[in-house]
Amino acid sequence: MTSFRRFMQNRTGMVGLLIVLIVALAVLIGPALIPYGPEDMDFMAILAPPSLAHPFGTDSFGRDVLSRVLLGGRVSLTISFAAILVAAVLGSWIGILSGYHLGWTDGVLMRIMDLLFAFPSFILAMLLMVLFGFSSVNIIAAIALVYLPIFARIARNTTLLIREEPFIQASRLMGRRPSAIMLTEILPNISAPILVQASVGLAFAIILEAGLSFIGLGVQPPTPSLGGIMSDGREYFSRAPWVLTMSGMAISVALLGINLLGDGLRDLTDPKLRERA
Amino acid sequence: MSDLLGTQPKASSLSDRWGPVALYLLKRLLSGGLVLLAGTAAVFFTIQAAPGDPALAALGEQATPEAIAAFRAEYGLDAPLMAQYLRWLLGFFQGDLGQSLAVARGMPVGELVLQKLPATVFVGLFALFLAVVLSLVLGTLAALNRGKATDTIATSIAVFGISMPDFWMSYVLIFGLSLGLGLFPAFGYVAPGDSLLGALHAAFLPALAIAAPMAAVFARTLRAVLIETLSKPYVTAARSFGLPRPFVILHFALRNAMVPYLTIVGLQIRYILGGVVVVERIFGIPGIGSLMVDGAFARDYTVLQACTVVFLVIVLVVNIAVDMICALLDPKQTVR
Numbered sequence: 241m242t243s244f245r246r247f248m249q250n251r252t253g254m255v256g257l258l259i260v261l262i263v264a265l266a267v268l269i270g271p272a273l274i275p276y277g278p279e280d281m282d283f284m285a286i287l288a289p290p291s292l293a294h295p296f297g298t299d300s301f302g303r304d305v306l307s308r309v310l311l312g313g314r315v316s317l318t319i320s321f322a323a324i325l326v327a328a329v330l331g332s333w334i335g336i337l338s339g340y341h342l343g344w345t346d347g348v349l350m351r352i353m354d355l356l357f358a359f360p361s362f363i364l365a366m367l368l369m370v371l372f373g374f375s376s377v378n379i380i381a382a383i384a385l386v387y388l389p390i391f392a393r394i395a396r397n398t399t400l401l402i403r404e405e406p407f408i409q410a411s412r413l414m415g416r417r418p419s420a421i422m423l424t425e426i427l428p429n430i431s432a433p434i435l436v437q438a439s440v441g442l443a444f445a446i447i448l449e450a451g452l453s454f455i456g457l458g459v460q461p462p463t464p465s466l467g468g469i470m471s472d473g474r475e476y477f478s479r480a481p482w483v484l485t486m487s488g489m490a491i492s493v494a495l496l497g498i499n500l501l502g503d504g505l506r507d508l509t510d511p512k513l514r515e516r517a
Numbered sequence: 518m519s520d521l522l523g524t525q526p527k528a529s530s531l532s533d534r535w536g537p538v539a540l541y542l543l544k545r546l547l548s549g550g551l552v553l554l555a556g557t558a559a560v561f562f563t564i565q566a567a568p569g570d571p572a573l574a575a576l577g578e579q580a581t582p583e584a585i586a587a588f589r590a591e592y593g594l595d596a597p598l599m600a601q602y603l604r605w606l607l608g609f610f611q612g613d614l615g616q617s618l619a620v621a622r623g624m625p626v627g628e629l630v631l632q633k634l635p636a637t638v639f640v641g642l643f644a645l646f647l648a649v650v651l652s653l654v655l656g657t658l659a660a661l662n663r664g665k666a667t668d669t670i671a672t673s674i675a676v677f678g679i680s681m682p683d684f685w686m687s688y689v690l691i692f693g694l695s696l697g698l699g700l701f702p703a704f705g706y707v708a709p710g711d712s713l714l715g716a717l718h719a720a721f722l723p724a725l726a727i728a729a730p731m732a733a734v735f736a737r738t739l740r741a742v743l744i745e746t747l748s749k750p751y752v753t754a755a756r757s758f759g760l761p762r763p764f765v766i767l768h769f770a771l772r773n774a775m776v777p778y779l780t781i782v783g784l785q786i787r788y789i790l791g792g793v794v795v796v797e798r799i800f801g802i803p804g805i806g807s808l809m810v811d812g813a814f815a816r817d818y819t820v821l822q823a824c825t826v827v828f829l830v831i832v833l834v835v836n837i838a839v840d841m842i843c844a845l846l847d848p849k850q851t852v853r
Contacts (some may be wrong), residue, residue, distance in 0.1 A: 355559060358552050362791025363828045370813040371567035447682040451795050454684050457811055488685040495680035
């Protein structure tokens, strides 16, 4: 409760939370409020500039860009959120296992993580997409795999910090199973840095997903995604800049909210670590 | 007595640092080599494990079994996996990356890579340079004016910067500086060998697009680290000796902030290279990124494999270089 109150006083974090909530609401209920579906074509209004009827304009098929951006945003955010969730859960698990058992478990797991970490993130995601296909599940898996080592390292390092604490030793002496200790003693105590990293990771996941879809190796049409809409928009960028601009701004607003929220959370968990990436 | 003083080792002299640094370099090269070896194996076997047949991808679904068998024999795809990998590895160390299956069928991939590598390295280094310069200015200004308007402006620019993915930044720059003001070309590439000025002019927008989000990350790091070092006792001491403020900032605060700053720069190379792929595509730069995307769409597995490994090598080289600079700046690093 006290940490929640402290967060309420953090202006950066609150502004971020507000933006994130607005974005979440917009992509969740927005599409239902708009009179046009994302696939509805209006051949009388092809590449129409922003107006009251179409606040974000229309694209080359006369489709309402706002409606597409909201639905694409829903697709992109869902994929990114799922990917980070998978990476955070699996990464924490690997990190706690490594940090708790040490020895060869640690050696093997961390070398695998180091190897994953050595590849440029976008290159690795791109390779996996080409090899395993463009389904949403594969995009989630590819992004999750890219962020796995980051979560694993943080979980391992924080586990190392607390593994010799009296309350952990006590549980060990009480004869509790290691898996129970990891789940009920260690996990709750390392969740704060994991949460902060998850917020930073979410922003990067959105960029990664949008980048993949932008070059055509992510979400495939006709399913709208933010990167996909931007990619459509670049083809008639000089004639109708709003398609690209509006979808780009949508990405920036979402990222801004998540980044500010992440900064706020980081201040909260460790003011000394402020802005250290 | 003067003799005694004279023979005392000077801890800060550069020549004394080379010994341990050379040893450290050797260690890093060795571990880098191991990562490279494991990385090539991982890439090779992942590609093999993936569904999809390179022969089918190159010849099309209608290919006859005879044609597929001939293709597999021609490219050595019929050998056992381990033998294929070892042959690939042996070739890799001799600069032979196999033959392209689809992008430029039959052409040695090594040649393709050599053709495309200079553009990527040039644009990448230009972007890195811009990011470092921008972030040094922004981060230092923010840290020195902590809490004032300059700080607020600089930190706000940085937060907006990390909220602009490079491909979106590319179009903002094209829209403003190319289509709007007509200052820079929106498309195309000039080789630095032909005209250095022309090359810098043509590559400015793509480099800036890649640099901007990175500069934001670097500047945030530098600001935080610099604020920390500025509050250290040695900075106060140096100031109290009457040393001028700019001198103290440059020689004490900034210098000590460089190691954590450079560490972040090294880590971010992974993301810079991702930006290179998309931005090369947007600006039509004939680099490794474009080659890899072409390879991806053509399902040219040898090209994909080669590009991935080349990117891995670039990451390793940059990280080792960054570690070396850090070790020279702070010899304590080499003790580990």
